[in-house]
Amino acid sequence: MSRATLLRMTFVPAPRASVSDHVFGQLRDAIVAGRHRPDETLPGERELAAAFAVNRHAVREALRRLQQLGLVRVSQGGATRVLDWRVHAGLDLALSLARSGDVLPVETLVRDMLEMRACVGVDAARLCAERADTDVVAALVHAAEEYGTLAPDLDRMAEANIRIWRLVVLGSGNTAYQLAFNSLVAGTFAVGDVPPDARAAELLDVAGHRRLAAAVASGQGAAAARHARALLTAPVTTPTTPTPGREARA
Amino acid sequence: MSRATLLRMTFVPAPRASVSDHVFGQLRDAIVAGRHRPDETLPGERELAAAFAVNRHAVREALRRLQQLGLVRVSQGGATRVLDWRVHAGLDLALSLARSGDVLPVETLVRDMLEMRACVGVDAARLCAERADTDVVAALVHAAEEYGTLAPDLDRMAEANIRIWRLVVLGSGNTAYQLAFNSLVAGTFAVGDVPPDARAAELLDVAGHRRLAAAVASGQGAAAARHARALLTAPVTTPTTPTPGREARA
DNA sequence: GCACCTAAACTGGTCCAACCAGTTGACGGG
DNA sequence: CCCGTCAACTGGTTGGACCAGTTTAGGTGC
Numbered sequence: 001m002s003r004a005t006l007l008r009m010t011f012v013p014a015p016r017a018s019v020s021d022h023v024f025g026q027l028r029d030a031i032v033a034g035r036h037r038p039d040e041t042l043p044g045e046r047e048l049a050a051a052f053a054v055n056r057h058a059v060r061e062a063l064r065r066l067q068q069l070g071l072v073r074v075s076q077g078g079a080t081r082v083l084d085w086r087v088h089a090g091l092d093l094a095l096s097l098a099r100s101g102d103v104l105p106v107e108t109l110v111r112d113m114l115e116m117r118a119c120v121g122v123d124a125a126r127l128c129a130e131r132a133d134t135d136v137v138a139a140l141v142h143a144a145e146e147y148g149t150l151a152p153d154l155d156r157m158a159e160a161n162i163r164i165w166r167l168v169v170l171g172s173g174n175t176a177y178q179l180a181f182n183s184l185v186a187g188t189f190a191v192g193d194v195p196p197d198a199r200a201a202e203l204l205d206v207a208g209h210r211r212l213a214a215a216v217a218s219g220q221g222a223a224a225a226r227h228a229r230a231l232l233t234a235p236v237t238t239p240t241t242p243t244p245g246r247e248a249r250a
Numbered sequence: 251m252s253r254a255t256l257l258r259m260t261f262v263p264a265p266r267a268s269v270s271d272h273v274f275g276q277l278r279d280a281i282v283a284g285r286h287r288p289d290e291t292l293p294g295e296r297e298l299a300a301a302f303a304v305n306r307h308a309v310r311e312a313l314r315r316l317q318q319l320g321l322v323r324v325s326q327g328g329a330t331r332v333l334d335w336r337v338h339a340g341l342d343l344a345l346s347l348a349r350s351g352d353v354l355p356v357e358t359l360v361r362d363m364l365e366m367r368a369c370v371g372v373d374a375a376r377l378c379a380e381r382a383d384t385d386v387v388a389a390l391v392h393a394a395e396e397y398g399t400l401a402p403d404l405d406r407m408a409e410a411n412i413r414i415w416r417l418v419v420l421g422s423g424n425t426a427y428q429l430a431f432n433s434l435v436a437g438t439f440a441v442g443d444v445p446p447d448a449r450a451a452e453l454l455d456v457a458g459h460r461r462l463a464a465a466v467a468s469g470q471g472a473a474a475a476r477h478a479r480a481l482l483t484a485p486v487t488t489p490t491t492p493t494p495g496r497e498a499r500a
Numbered sequence: 501g502c503a504c505c506t507a508a509a510c511t512g513g514t515c516c517a518a519c520c521a522g523t524t525g526a527c528g529g530g
Numbered sequence: 531c532c533c534g535t536c537a538a539c540t541g542g543t544t545g546g547a548c549c550a551g552t553t554t555a556g557g558t559g560c
Contacts, residue, residue, distance in 0.1 A: 018326075018542065020314070044511065055544050057307055060512085064270070064311045068318045069342075070432070076268075076512045077551035087416070090433035092318075092340035094426055104425065112426040115377075116370070123369040166337070175354065176344055176362040176437075180430060182320070183340035187426075268513065294540065305515045310541085326541045327522035 019054045024062035026052070028096060029103045031071050031082055038084035042072060045080075069093055091183045098191040110191055113184050118232035120180055121165060124172040125212060125228035129221040132171030137217050140167040144213035148206040157203045164209060168228075171216065202234050269304045274312035275350060276302070281321050281332055282343075282353045288334035292322060295330075319343055341433045348441040360441055363434050368482035370430055371415060374422040375462060375478035379471040382421030387467050390417040394463035398456040407453045414459060418478075421466065452484050 017025070027048075030036050042048070045063070049056040063080060066072045070088040074080040085093060094113060097104050128136070143164045150156045162185055169181045202208075208231050215224035267275070277298075280286050292298070295313070299306040313330060316322045320339040324330040335343060344363060347354050378386075393414045400406045412435055419431045452458075458481050465474035 020542085046511095057310075057545095058543070060307075061311055061314045063512095064314050065318045068315045070436075074512070075552085077553080078511060079552090080512080086420075086428060086432075088432060088436075089429055090340070090342035090345060090436065091426065091429040092320075092342040092433075093429055095340060109425060112424040115373070115424055116426040116430065119369055119373040120366070123365070127365075170336075174362040174365055175359060176341065176366040176434070178336060179339055179341040179343055180366065182336075182338060183342075184426070186320075186338075186340070270513085296540095308514070313541095324541070325523085327524080328540065329523090330541080 018058075019052075020058040020061040020065075023048070023052050023054060023059055024065050025100060027062060027066055028069070028071060029100055031066070032085055032093075032097060032100075032103045036082045038082055040082045041079035042082060069096065091180060095183055095187045095190060098187045106191055110188065113187050116180070117184050117188075118229070120177055120184075121168070121232045122225050122228045124165075124169045124174065124177045124181075125216065126221040126225040127174060127177075128168045128171035129216040129219055129224035131173055132216060136167055136171040140164065140171065141213045141217050143167055144209050147209055151206070152204075154200060154203055158199075161203055161209075164213075168212075168216070202231055205231060268308075269302075270308040270311040270315075273298070273302050273304060273309055274315050277312060277316055278319070278321060278346060279350055279353045281316070282335055282347060282350075286332045288332055290332045291329035292332060319346065341430060345433055345437045345440055348437045356441055360438065363437050364482075366430070367434050367438075368479070370427055370434075371418070371482045372475050372478045374415075374419045374424065374427045374431075375466065376471040376475040377424060377427075378418045378421035379466040379469050379474035381423050382466060386417055386421040390414065390421065391463045391467050393417055394459050397459050401456070402454075404450060404453055408449070411453055411459075414463075418462075418466070452481055455481060 027036075027042075036042065043051065045056050045059050048059045052059065063072065063074055067074055069085075069092060070090055071083055071085050071093075072080050073083055073088075083089075094109065098106070098109060098113075128140075132140075143160065147157065147160045147164060150160055165181065169177045172178075208227060212224060212227040212231065215227055277286075277292075286292065293301065295306050295309050298309045302309065313322065313324055317324055319335075319342060321333055321335050321343075322330050323333055333339075344359065348356070348359060348363075378390075382390075393410065397407065397410045397414060400410055415431065419427045422428075458477060462474060462477040462481065465477055
């Protein structure tokens with residue numbers, strides 16, 4: 001473990017958020033928390049700039065990002081309106097929410113993401129077995145073998161685990177799965193390494209991962225799905241005890 | 251049908267994309283299409299501004315959106331680097347891709363999104379049956395009843411269908427499912443109303459939707475999942491013949 | 501009195517020009 | 531050869547001006 005990593009366990013990197021990041025975060029939290037109701041008109045850009053004591057351009061950049069996230073709808077000439085994020089926001093909002101902390105209860109959010117990971121992972125495993133490239137299959141088998149060598153080191157196993165599943169979703173040939181997987185990985189990552197104890201059983205099941213890889217390699221979709229389910233549903237059924245909620249990362 | 255709607259079947263609304271929208275779209279397509287490789291440094295903001303013949307602020311707004319989407323990583327002082335969207339982009343990119351048209355093969359993208367819809371929808375139905383609020387259940391039952399009255403009008407049925415599934419994911423209590431559902435709906439919407447023929451069987455199966463609602467209402471998770479699967483997997487197994495690809499919408 | 505049309509007062513969109521704040525790399529002294 | 535220094539990048543921020551739509555209040559005609 002590097003000296004920097006060691007230190008990071010004690011200290012927290014200084015949050016160097018840019019001005020527009022700050023505005024973005026404030027507005028996002030205000031909207032998600034419901035302090036701005038859907039269909040409500042947001043204050044004008046000039047007014048917001050004055051309120052945040054920043055230049056109007058910074059506000060505009062923040063608003064663009066909110067628009068990209070599906071939290072607001074801006075229209076030239078008319079006012080900027082707040083959208084109902086439960087209807088218009090995409091999965092990327094989950095990442096943003098996880099970063100921001102306690103706007104939404106973190107433990108529920110983690111449970112939801114793990115649930116979705118299980119759901120998508122199982123189907124991705126099935127598809128991967130059915131239509132994966134030989135290169136991807138080879139890489140997966142190799143990754144599963146290497147996975148065992150990391151044996152008791154949970155941190156490194158977690159990383160290797162992500163590599164394995166990334167190969168699975170890649171092999172599934174489903175771009176939507178791949179993108180959703182990215183959202184989920186980034187989300188659980190941002191929330192602070194998930195409950196390690198709840199996932200320990202899953203991570204330490206080296207044989208289970210090998211079985212999954214073998215099933216994919218032999219093209220047995222149903223078996224692959226079964227092994228994937230065995231690995232992924234454990235942390236969901238086991239009630240999670242979330243970590244204190246570490247600070248967000250870059 | 252309104253006169254405007256009638257006309258829209260012949261003509262296409264003039265694309266009034268803002269300057270930064272234009273820059274955003276160009277850069278996004280260039281990155282997704284691979285014209286800018288991952289880890290490559292993007293030209294400087296001033297240079298891009300000159301190339302697009304726009305102001306630097308417009309470029310900055312576009313870059314912010316790209317960053318939000320996970321396509322680039324910008325760092326003060328250093329250059330803006332292109333990220334591997336297959337690793338760093340979230341599900342929201344699917345929407346953006348669908349809008350932009352033929353950067354990625356549209357038919358594959360639609361298939362992927364339908365596949366994911368099936369996967370998530372089935373599990374959401376199960377969870378909805380297990381832990382849905384009584385209000386949501388009532389609304390779902392009502393929506394399923396109303397659904398039948400729209401009988402042969404596929405357009406209105408498609409809308410009502412979205413309402414039904416929105417209630418299901420809402421009732422599942424899983425925020426991630428809800429957000430992913432939004433991404434998928436917006437994505438398939440943007441690509442131009444999906445293949446109507448492939449979904450016709452699903453949409454016209456009024457009894458199937460009623461069965462789903464009934465299973466949810468009686469709290470039978472397994473049955474709800476089964477009925478959901480029956481509804482959702484049909485369009486996936488049936489090869490899709492995508493529509494010519496209508497223009498993107500606002 | 502009511503419907504309509506115009507115009508001023510909003511809104512966001514774009515541009516210019518300057519300067520601040522980090523990063524990078526080349527250059528020169530140790 | 532290594533290392534500190536500084537100049538030349540990079541993105542970040544600011545101010546102000548003006549353009550381009552939308553909204554609304556007010557006036558005009560019926």
